[in-house]
Amino acid sequence: MNPSRPRIPEATVARLAVYLRVLTGLADGGRAGVSSGELAGAAGVNPAGLRKDLSHLGPCGVRGVGYDVLGLRDRIARVLGVERSRACVLVGLGNLGSALADYAGFGSRGFEFVGLFDSSPERIGQLVGGHPVRPVTDLDQVVAETRATIGVIATPAEVAQSVCDRLTAAGVRSILNFAPVTLAAPAGVDVRQVDLSVELQVLAFLDTNRDTDSDTDRDTHGDAPVPALGGMS
Amino acid sequence: MNPSRPRIPEATVARLAVYLRVLTGLADGGRAGVSSGELAGAAGVNPAGLRKDLSHLGPCGVRGVGYDVLGLRDRIARVLGVERSRACVLVGLGNLGSALADYAGFGSRGFEFVGLFDSSPERIGQLVGGHPVRPVTDLDQVVAETRATIGVIATPAEVAQSVCDRLTAAGVRSILNFAPVTLAAPAGVDVRQVDLSVELQVLAFLDTNRDTDSDTDRDTHGDAPVPALGGMS
DNA sequence: GCGACTTTGTTCCTGCGTTCACAAGCGGTT
DNA sequence: AACCGCTTGTGAACGCAGGAACAAAGTCGC
Known part of the structure; x- marks a missing residue:
């Protein structure tokens, strides 16, 4: 509808990235067109929700036919800002950081690590993923030279905040943090947190309480304040 | 409020894991009590929201005083089901998988890899993180012996679905998937997806449109990247 | 012992995200 | 040229999460 920039919701943005991945796969497979139903199935979402998501980009399909795979892929890539490669810096080259630097998937999806x-x-x-590891003292200079706006933190938790401070001081505006700490960043800097332990713990919870579906909760009626819970031995 | 199992919202569960991490740090530092304000600050959330999250566990604080660090930590750990170590299996020991297997943070947070x-x-x-890597043909046997209920997929995207099928067939109920594909799993199996490219692309979007807060729309003077976006053809 | 302060737990409300259902538009067919 | 089926795009309703304000409760000070 609004052609300019109607402020796309963040939940929609995250799904757009998934659609982009699916569309890239379809394009590589030679598919020319796709319907919202098929695309939604491949992305694991509701067809109506997918159409609503895409409606934020303006009309990009043809009624009665579907979507053009290449056109929609490029459109989403433009909206996400990954139509051209973006410069990223990565701090912390332990096991996780090395894995990230060596992950070829980033390069093909619009991101390039210009500094490790x-x-x-x-x-x-050392060379990791084809790039040399540099001392953190060079961070300011590299960020200034390459105009990198995205920083990835894969350091131990103890130093993550200081690294965050240094990144923001150097001009980085967006940070992806893998360290298990909550970072404090100045306003205007976006921080996204990926905590592997949190993901596992959510799974553990869902696993423990996986049976809330059918049996209508034949519960302990007395108001015992969290009594047993032990149960599953 | 409901003492039995009032179906805690997933968003709350994810934050409970964060509170648990913060509380563990406080406990290691010797702190005995903490207020909702301080805990919320350390977790990066609103104090009122934190209290609402904790209210799902029943009353666990003392008015006028705050929360007991150890008691609250144990309470959350029990609710999440990580009060005792849980067995996990990990498939795919490339860079990312090796990093996960070697990450000591899991062991201290209630998860143990019993099979790689x-x-x-x-x-x-090969030994990775102290455990030997085994062929995937042993997967069924190990899952049956160890009663592992959580599986982590860190394989290339092409084989992730087949690994998922094999895990679910072996009895795994919860899956954490790092491969950039949307997995199809039978009902009753929880799948959580962590897609690093998606995270970066969300950051790229926020970075491109970082000035949507103040409506006054002082459009980027001069170096406007992605200026009009109008030309869709 | 009593009052006041501090902090929790709850309630209301606003806004957002998601889903369902229908109208609009395009291609193919007769 | 008109009809029909298929698919998109949109409007409305529902449910849920988030935030602010208020009441309950316990402790510290006098």
């Missing part, structure tokens, strides 16, 4: 940083002297100079 | 699996013959027998 670590504080451990023995890692400096 | 890979299909590449040269990886089988």
Whole structure:
């Protein structure tokens, strides 16, 4: 509807990224067109929700036919701002950081690591994913030169906040944090948190209480304040 | 409020895991009590929302005083089902899988990898994080023996669905998937997706449209990337 | 012992996200 | 050229999450 920038909801943005991935796969497979039903099935969402998501980009399908795979893919890529490669810096090259730097999927999805940083002297100079590891003291300079706006933190939790401060001071506007701490960043800087332990703990909860569906909760009626809970031995 | 099991919202469950992490840190630091305001600050949420989250567990604080750090920590751990170590299996020991297996944070947070699996013959027998890598053909047996209910997929995207099928067939009820594909799992199996590219693309979007807060729309003077977006053809 | 302050737990309300259902539009067919 | 089926795009209702304000309760000070 609104052609300019009607402020797309964040939940929709996250799904747009999924649609982009599915569309890229379809394009590589040679598919020319796709319907909302098929695309929604491949993305694991409701067809109506998918259409509503896409409606935020303006009309991009043909009624009675469906969506053009290449056109929709490029449209979403433009809206997400990944139509051209974006420069990212990565701090912390332990196991996780090395895995991220070596992950080829980023390069094909519009992201390029232009700087890898670590504080451990023995890692400096090593090549990870084709790029040399540099000391964190070079961070300001590299960010300024490459105009990187995205920073990824894969350090231990103890130093994550100081790294965040340094990144924001250097001009980074968006941060993806893998360290298990809640970062405090100045206003205007977006921080996204990926906590692997949190994900596992949510799974553990769903696993423990997986039977809330059928049997209508033949519960302990007395108001015992969290009595047993032990149950499953 | 409801003492039995009032179906805690998933968003609350995810935040409970964060509170648990913060509380563990406070407990290690020797703190005995904490207020909702301080805890909310450390977790990056609103104090009122934190109290509402905790209210799902029943009353667990003392008015006028605050919360007992150890008591609240144990209470949340019990609700999440991580009061005792849970058995997990991990499939795919590339860079990311090795990083996960080697991440000490899991063990201290209630998760233990009891089986590491890979299909590449040269990886089988290697020790990663203290455990030997086994062939995926042993997966059924190990899941049955250890009664593991949580599976982590860190394989390439092409084989993730088949690994998912194998895990569910073996009896795994919860799956954490790092492969960039949408998995189809039978009903009753919970799948959580962590897609690193999606996270970065959301950041890219927020970065591109970072000035949507103040409605006054001071359009980016000069260096406007993605200026009009109008030309869709 | 009593009052006042502090902090929790709850309730209301506003806004957002999701889903359902229908109208609008395009291609193919007769 | 008109009809019909198929698919998109949109409007409305429902449910849920988030935030602010208020009442209950317990402790500290006098």
